[in-house]
Amino acid sequence: MKKRSLYLLLALLIILGSISGCSSSTSPAEDNPQQVAETIEITDDFGKVITLEKPAEKIVSLAPSQTEILFAIGAGEKVVGVTTADDYPEEVKEIEKVGGFDGWNLEMIIALEPDLVINYGQGSEEDNKRFEEAGIVVASFLPETIDDVMDTIEKIGVLTGNSDKAKEVVEDMKSERDEIISKVKDLETKRVFYEVYNDPLMTAGPGSFIDELINLAGGENIAKDADSPYPQYDVEKLIEKNPEVYLIPDDSTTTLETLKERPGFENIDAIKNSQVYFLDADIVSRAGPRIIQGLEEIAKAIHPEID
Template identity: 55%
Template sequence: MKKGILILLAMMLAVGLLSGCSSPSTPETPEEQSEEVGDAVLSIEDDFGNTINFGNPPEKIISLAPSNTEILFAVGAGDKVVGVTSYDDYPEEVLDIEKIGDFNGINLERIIELEPDLVINYGDGVTEENERLLEAGIQIAGFEPESLQEVYDTIIKVGKITGHEDEAKELVEEMTSQEAELAEKIEGLDKKTVFYEIWHEPLMAAGPGSFVDELINRAGGENVAADADGEYPQFDLEQLIERNPQVYITANDLPEKTADSIKERPGYSEIDAIKNDRVYLLDGNIMSRPGPRIIDALKLIIEAIHPEINN
């Protein structure tokens, strides 16, 4: 599992767009396989080359990331979820599901006691824990989407393996339609340079290859960290000042972090986003979960970059 995204999810309380010439992503359905429940195998391949097979949809599922939990509920498989992390809080029904750990560690013994048919990881999981689960006869699927298209693909796969592929396809169609509507809203608007703060001590940015970077681009922004080293790199203050973003975005992940506290940081007064009061703190849960609400995240970034569309 990538260290950067773990920091992003934990620190943003989750575990915690389109430019004028862009076009919305087209959902890609995984290769068609037999789906006749009970007679043939429900089969998918996860993001790490593992094949997951079921003769019937799994009756008990444990989700080890809020984004995967939201996908399960969105496609209609929420009633099969018997365990989630302590950071899961959406939809409201999740609050009543047993908590079996967080990104600092899971209660492996309790997971095995619950006898799930399927455990869904964010990323490829921990090798030793995976081995224990497999020895107990529990199948594991791992997903790590870092783009809108990969989120769509993950939704389709989760829908398929849980016996809800039709619902998953409907959801993806709705999301791509919303994506297209947002693209139309910002068509022809001037691009703005943007910095997205993942963390502040040390300063970390949303870099190339991250889903936040893609959302910035699709929102009609130009990510000043687009050439940084990795998805969630450290970013020097001097470099931030030099690149002088017009818009500064981060998550409302800490009570003490406010627009005013950001403006008061040493050196920040030289940045245009600070001078022009263009600092935005967005919903940390929505911004950190590559799942069904990623279109909401796109909308939030669009409104930060182009507030004029709401006038």
Template identity: 50%
Template sequence: MLKYRRLALVIAIMALGVFIVGCTQGNNTVEEDTPVQGEMSSEDEGTQVFSIVDDFGREVTLQKAPERIISLTPSNTEILYALGLGERIVGVSIFDDYPAEVLEIEKVGDFNGNNIERIIELEPDLVVIYGEGNEEENFRLDEAGINYVAFEPESIEAVIGTIEKIGRLTGKVDEAETLIEEMNDHMNEVLSKIEGVKPRKVFYEIWHEPLMAAGPGSFMDELMTLVGGDNIAKDTEVEYPQFDLEQLIKLNPEVYLTSVDLPEKTVESISARPGYENIDAIINEEVHLLDPNVVSRPGPRIIQALELVAKAIHPEIFK
């Protein structure tokens, strides 16, 4: 089943070219992390074995902290930069655009996929991918003796876990702990502001033709629920259900959220859709377009996404 971030990003590729992630796969059991030999900190780089278990049960062990890293998705690139590893990154995808420094790094992935030949030529110590990745590409990396690690966080907790794992694998344990603490503090600050608020009925549009919602178990459903949103798609049976106009009007959201996946998608264009004039969110001008690079990337800015959603649902609290 398609996961929210992968679906949202593929949609964005078709429209704006935000970035591409891997193919659909089923759920995977994540094993416990393999204990690292000794407690690692930034000062210990080069003296420890760096070992984790990734999100697909693969044990990845490095004999020293990686000096040459390739990141094939923007979310992982943002994590690496947030941990102070920007100078070690030697390759990224064409879709990486944050922070600004990443624009100067060689591009090894684009709309057609990853340039595995160039990736091998760059001789990375570590390749960081999102999802299981491409089976043939993974085989070629193994064949070339190049270590790769795969993550697919599905919640805020899992994003924090990914940051912690990348920190351990790259010798940036202290930096990861600091970043996680800052994220938790920010999240607690946001949640304290909306504590006790009356939930508001919310709809999150994943795509418009056909109309698709963020349903139960999706990442956006978690964000909306955390900040006092009553997701009108919560009772559907899948994570990304299709909605027809009659359903939307019947459930009548007070707040309508989406991201800018097409240049022509605006508050005005959404409000002008046939039948939408009967929806409270349209009548009361509660349509909000969110930054897709923030709300679609499972990385350090995910708490910013939480705050954006909170401000859209409860604007009076954040004035």
């Protein structure tokens, strides 16, 4: 009887040992989940599923706004190529320039061996094909609103492994936007015109960042009835609508003096009351984190009394 009990005890110990062995064989992966590679996947603004085996380590940015996003979320050290239009932050001046919006140096981009190229807009089908043939993943973004910009920031955060910082940037943007809106919400709405170009006269209509910024900043865009985001605008209609605030990008050839010399402009309230403001063109037009600074600039132009 004692022998039988001993055999049963030994059998039980063997079974328990086997179970323990099976369990311990899987524990390293459970204890250290980083050993298991997780595929990164997002969908870009053109419905393309972007897949990376790991966070991008070498990136070429084909737009200043995308470059600003990368630096803002802490991925600046991964950027190996930028455009000739890139000028912010200061560090981009030391990064390889791969061309401008009139064309890219494809050979240079491929030679940089990036694992990710980020487009503003869909980009050239032929260029994208060349990149993909070289094993380079291409992601394309075309944000049209501030919320779209925030979405782009978070997606680029995923692709670069900087999700936490990207979310932090977005939360800061939301907080700053809400603060600006709260300052102007009870103030009188003013009629605003934004001059994109002077000859022919062009403005920012519905669907443009400027239109959204004007509305959020407590203004009424007098070109809200335009049929495109950046239309030509009739001078007579402009004079008739009589804007109270006149906004101009600081890279324009228009000056306050040339504006006053235009026939009929002496009757515009904004001109008569010296409510003409030159805004930082990059801040108010680039679809990046600084777009909120653009909102603040426009809000202060429309309502100088706010802090």
